[in-house]
Amino acid sequence: MGLTVKTMADFFAEGKQPEVLFWVGSAGSYDERAKKITKAFVKILNQAGVEFACLGTEESSTGDAAKRAGNEFIFQMQALMNIEVLNGYEVKKIVTCDPHSYNTLKNEYPELGGNYEVYHHTQFINQLIKEGRLNIDDSVLKSKRLTFHDPCYLGRANDVYESPRELIRRLGVNFNEMKRHKRNALCCGAGGAQMFKEPEKGDMDINILRTKEALETKPQIIATGCPYCNTMMTDGIKFHEKESQVEVKDIAELIAEANNL
Amino acid sequence: MEYIPNIVFALLLIAGFGFFANNVKKLIRNIKLGKDVDRSDNSGERWKNMAKIALGQTKMVRRPLSGILHVIVYIGFIIINIELLEIIVDGLLGTHRVFQGFLGDAFYGFLIGTFEVLAVLVLVAVFIFWTRRNVANIKRFLSPEMKGWPKNDGNNILYFEVVLMTLFLTMNATDTPFQEAGIGNVFSQFLVPLFDGFSADTVHIIERFAWWMHIVGILIFLNYLYYSKHLHILLAFPNTYFANLKAKGGFTNLASVTKEVKLMMDPNADPYAMPEEGEEEEPEKFGASDVTDLNWVQLLNAYTCTECGRCTSSCPANMTGKKLSPRKIMMDTRDRLEEVGRNIDANKGTFVDDGKQLLNDYITPEELWACTSCNACVEECPVNIDPLSIIMDMRRYLVMEQSAAPQELNMMMTNVENNGAMWQYNQMDRLNWANED
Known part of the structure; x- marks a missing residue:
């Protein structure tokens, strides 16, 4: 099944407004692994009949990574440029699969003139279910052992712990929490621009420790809700030589799989 | 008698x-040596937090x-x-x-x-x-x-x-x-x-x-x-x-930067214009290299810290053997502030440059760069101290005043600046995924 993806420019040409803007984010646009998450989420949006738009070539980095690295100049330049585009299209509602984009759009853009209703994709999918526009088939992944890694920028940063878990419960899986979860969850090691640099000297990389904690729950699937966590956890699984037994999946991918999309 | x-x-x-x-x-x-920050809003919620967290010890018993x-x-x-x-x-x-x-x-x-x-x-x-x-x-x-x-x-x-x-x-x-x-x-x-x-x-x-x-x-x-x-x-x-009441993930936007960026993006602005009479002011320092660059809430945080170390024990960088310890960030800030205070006492009310600062003399860049900004330390503190905000302010100084970021981060930032992504991809390729199988 091909994907139906329209841009804001397409909607604008038709004189229409989409229901929601899908902020794909840089990882979701370019990273091979993260693109699969993007596509899985689009399939879900298509199945639920959501009229959504992407910015396409008009999207640019939110500036989040530059801000966490300490470069407020580049962040604010990116933010002001993006806000100009978003406000130009009169965007009201945004959904994204990236907690880092979610966080900065929701908490840091308003002061700079960008005021939007911002949703993480797990929140948005929950809404679709509550509105009766989407169902999750709980037979496909039935009884698979699954654990969930809380992304810091969704969890502690924004206190969103339940929306991914509500979706997990609908998948019919055998869900086991790690010892450290929700507000006590351990970071995957990518945040604060660490994704783009080598770690400082220490005894261990953070993602190795976090995947060790995940493996203690004997999972078949490690679910997460962030493209960067996904990379870190996947690398960790490879380090522990468990890549043949354990998959790292975004919740959107699991829903797409459950619904055979 | x-x-x-x-x-x-x-x-x-x-x-x-x-x-x-x-x-x-x-x-x-x-x-009060700290910079001003407005925390006069939401007094109802603030009293509630104080009653719950300080008086009621709700975070202690976690x-x-x-x-x-x-x-x-x-x-x-x-x-x-x-x-x-x-x-x-x-x-x-x-x-x-x-x-x-x-x-x-x-x-x-x-x-x-x-x-x-x-x-x-x-x-x-x-x-x-x-x-x-x-x-x-x-x-x-x-x-x-x-x-x-x-x-x-x-x-x-x-x-x-x-x-x-x-x-x-x-x-x-x-x-x-x-x-x-x-x-x-x-x-x-x-x-x-x-x-x-x-x-x-x-x-x-x-x-x-x-x-x-x-x-x-x-x-x-x-x-x-x-x-x-x-x-x-x-x-x-x-x-x-x-303490901060907003979402922990939202970091401050430096107002001084906003001013400059807006000027930069304004097509009508004259970059060579001389500032008008009386308008000339000391260019503001970006980020923090000493305690007086921090705000007063951060300094209050430093005096409040009782060194329990719950922050450090939950810090992913510290757990994996990196030098960063959020507790040390707070202790260093307090110790340096005390040193500045003693300096003021000894010099009849004015601070005389002692050739030292919080950065390098107390906190090293290695510590600052190990932070993942995961907020575990902030979440963990029983009295809502925010070590992360100090780490971020000091990173800002390193990057914006000293261009002293690790090389890989400089590359990432250059990419964002040049092509709007952290990697060297063309912005025109942003939607390519939609047409791949």
């Missing part, structure tokens, strides 16, 4: 509280053992200090157990009985605390920043508690009329046999000694606070009141 004890007592009180007030003034002056022990010592501390009121009145008026008269035996006995039970519980809790700090191998008490004074400071406070509680119980046990009345001596009655061999006069002298040392001890403890990590017993309240 008969008024000499009353006068001595009054002088002691004046000296004790006066010295303390003087240090509090210094403390407030030092905190770790049940140390949490509950702490609640015992805390309740003991507050309630037993009601006794202090009586001591002050007795001391000034030359009376003895003045509250017994107008509270009535039953209620007075109930109060003192409660104090005695609490005093014993405090002793037990303090013993466990001491064991945890000195015998049990608890990692967060063994970090490098806890060597030397911080370790001794922690123990000193425990010893203070032991001495004060022991004096309180001894004072009651040797108070013969109080023991004979048999009200409220729930625990001290068991100590009476210890003094069996002594004459009535000696017992009375011991009672007077314990009574005087109890009040003197409290005044010393009060004045020890300023020199120790223990200020949290007072500062936890303003600290939780003024």
Whole structure:
């Protein structure tokens, strides 16, 4: 099944407004692994009949990574440029699969003139279910052992712990929490621009420790809700030589799989 | 002559509280060295947070053992200090157990009985605390920043508690009329046999000694606070009141940068325009390299920290052996602020450059770059201290004032600047995924 993806420019040409803007984010646009998450989420949006738009070539980095690295100049330049585009299209509602984009759009853009209703994709999918526009088939992944890694920028940063878990419960899986979860969850090691640099000297990389904690729950699937966590956890699984037994999946991918999309 | 004890007592009180007030003034002056930040909004929510987190200790008990022990010592501390009121009145008026008269035996006995039970519980809790700090191998008490004074400071406070509680119980046990009345001596009655061999006069002298040392001890403890990590017993309240209420993931947007970026993006702005007469101002420093670049809430945070180390024990960088310890960030900030304060005192009210700063002399870039900004330290702090905001402000200084980011981050930032992504991809390829299989 091909994907139906329209841009804001397409909607604008038709004189229409989409229901929601899908902020794909840089990882979701370019990273091979993260693109699969993007596509899985689009399939879900298509199945639920959501009229959504992407910015396409008009999207640019939110500036989040530059801000966490300490470069407020580049962040604010990116933010002001993006806000100009978003406000130009009169965007009201945004959904994204990236907690880092979610966080900065929701908490840091308003002061700079960008005021939007911002949703993480797990929140948005929950809404679709509550509105009766989407169902999750709980037979496909039935009884698979699954654990969930809380992304810091969704969890502690924004206190969103339940929306991914509500979706997990609908998948019919055998869900086991790690010892450290929700507000006590351990970071995957990518945040604060660490994704783009080598770690400082220490005894261990953070993602190795976090995947060790995940493996203690004997999972078949490690679910997460962030493209960067996904990379870190996947690398960790490879380090522990468990890549043949354990998959790292975004919740959107699991829903797409459950619904055979 | 008969008024000499009353006068001595009054002088002691004046000296004790006066010295303390003087240090509090210094403390407030030092905190005000920080930059302004507006925390006057949402007073309702702020009072609620203070009641819940500082008074109600809700974040303390997230770790049940140390949490509950702490609640015992805390309740003991507050309630037993009601006794202090009586001591002050007795001391000034030359009376003895003045509250017994107008509270009535039953209620007075109930109060003192409660104090005695609490005093014993405090002793037990303090013993466990001491064991945890000195015998049990608890990692967060063994970090490098806890060597030397911080370790001794922690123990000193425990010893203070032991001495004060022991004096309180001894004072009651040797108070013969109080023991004979048999009200409220729930625990001290068991100590009476210890003094069996002594004459009535000696017992009375011991009672007077314990009574005087109890009040003197409290005044010393009060004045020890300023020199120790223990200020949290007072500062936890303003600290939780003024803490950030917004989502923890939202970092501040530097207003000085917004001004410049807007100017840069404004096609009508003349980049070579001379500032108008009177408009010229000192270019603002971006980020923080010293304590005076931080805001006053961050400085209040530093004085409030009691070095419990819950932040450090939950920090992913610290757990994996990196140099970063959020507790050390707070301790360094406080120590440097104290140094700046002493400098001001020594130079008649103005700071004279001492060639030192918070960055490098206290906190190294290696520590700052190890942070994942995961907010675990902020979440964990029992009194809502925010080490992350200090780390970020210092990174901003490193990057925007010194261009001293790690090379890979410079590459990432250049990419964002040039092609709107952290990697070298063309913005025109952003939607390619939609047409791949």
